[in-house]
Amino acid sequence: MIEIKNLTKTYGKKVKAVDDITLMVHSGKIFGFLGTNGAGKTTTIKLITGILEADSGSIGINGIDLKTESIHAKNNIGYVSDDADVFLRLKGIEYLNFMADIYGVDQATRKERIAVFSKRLDMDNALSDKIQSYSHGMRQKIVIMGALIHKPAVWILDEPLHGLDPKSAFVLKEMMREHVSDGNTVFFSTHVLEVAEKLCDMVSIVNKGRIQFTGNLDDLKAEQSRDGSLEALFLEMTKDEEIN
Ligand SMILES: Nc1ncnc2c1ncn2[C@@H]1O[C@H](COP(=O)(O)OP(=O)(O)OP(=O)(O)O)[C@@H](O)[C@H]1O
Numbered sequence: 001m002i003e004i005k006n007l008t009k010t011y012g013k014k015v016k017a018v019d020d021i022t023l024m025v026h027s028g029k030i031f032g033f034l035g036t037n038g039a040g041k042t043t044t045i046k047l048i049t050g051i052l053e054a055d056s057g058s059i060g061i062n063g064i065d066l067k068t069e070s071i072h073a074k075n076n077i078g079y080v081s082d083d084a085d086v087f088l089r090l091k092g093i094e095y096l097n098f099m100a101d102i103y104g105v106d107q108a109t110r111k112e113r114i115a116v117f118s119k120r121l122d123m124d125n126a127l128s129d130k131i132q133s134y135s136h137g138m139r140q141k142i143v144i145m146g147a148l149i150h151k152p153a154v155w156i157l158d159e160p161l162h163g164l165d166p167k168s169a170f171v172l173k174e175m176m177r178e179h180v181s182d183g184n185t186v187f188f189s190t191h192v193l194e195v196a197e198k199l200c201d202m203v204s205i206v207n208k209g210r211i212q213f214t215g216n217l218d219d220l221k222a223e224q225s226r227d228g229s230l231e232a233l234f235l236e237m238t239k240d241e242e243i244n
């Protein structure tokens with residue numbers, strides 16, 4: 001469960017990237033955070049994962065306050081950033097062991113999880129190579145494996161499907177569904193409406209740091225605009241009103 005209350009973040013003095021966002025993502029749900037480029041998705045995600053500090057507002061992860069119980073809250077999070085270029089000089093297996101060490105995953109458990117993840121994501125033959133030698137998609141997959149090695153209850157993924165081949169994207173979507181069916185939470189951002197439509201139990205559409213809509217896909221479709229497509233509705237909700 002993720003509980004966000006009145007969250008605001010301004011870069012410098014001017015750019016209000018996140019503007020008074022209030023949002024509740026329940027356990028057992030896949031939540032899609034939709035918005036155009038620059039809408040504030042990554043900034044919101046960096047606030048939820050504690051990478052950035054908010055100007056105001058609060059964030060609860062499974063009932064744990066991110067500000068006052070930061071380490072405890074972060075232990076419940078698995079975060080996949082939009083930048084897969086991490087620890088390029090490490091071998092894949094070294095990176096996974098490093099992440100497992102950070103999160104205190106014992107040897108037997110990590111060995112089993114690494115075996116399962118690498119088989120499912122088709123990475124078993126690449127683990128002894130340096131991340132530097134990986135393709136973009138492979139880097140993304142090693143980051144996903146590292147983020148999930150401690151089996152966090154709450155997954156937070158920034159554009160996780162971007163750059164993955166169809167098979168890997170399918171596997172990741174399957175893993176997301178399995179995760180929520182065990183009563184956990186998945187929060188991910190995307191611009192790809194078809195993905196959101198197929199995968200999400202609930203979505204928010206964000207524009208210029210403000211939430212324009214939150215609800216399930218049926219609620220969203222009930223707001224049908226013009227040709228009735230999700231695309232038309234999205235365009236309607238994210239159009240720039242200041243341009244005449
Ligand atoms: N470090 C920064 N300093 C100043 N402004 C920033 C910084 N990072 C982001 N911004 C601005 O904040 C706003 C929100 O950016 P953010 O990266 O959160 O959007 P996004 O929805 O993730 O976009 P995208 O779909 O392109 O990833 C944008 O106007 C952006 O230019």
Ligand SMILES: [Mg+2]
Nearest residue numbers: 041042043082
């Ligand atoms: Mg982003």
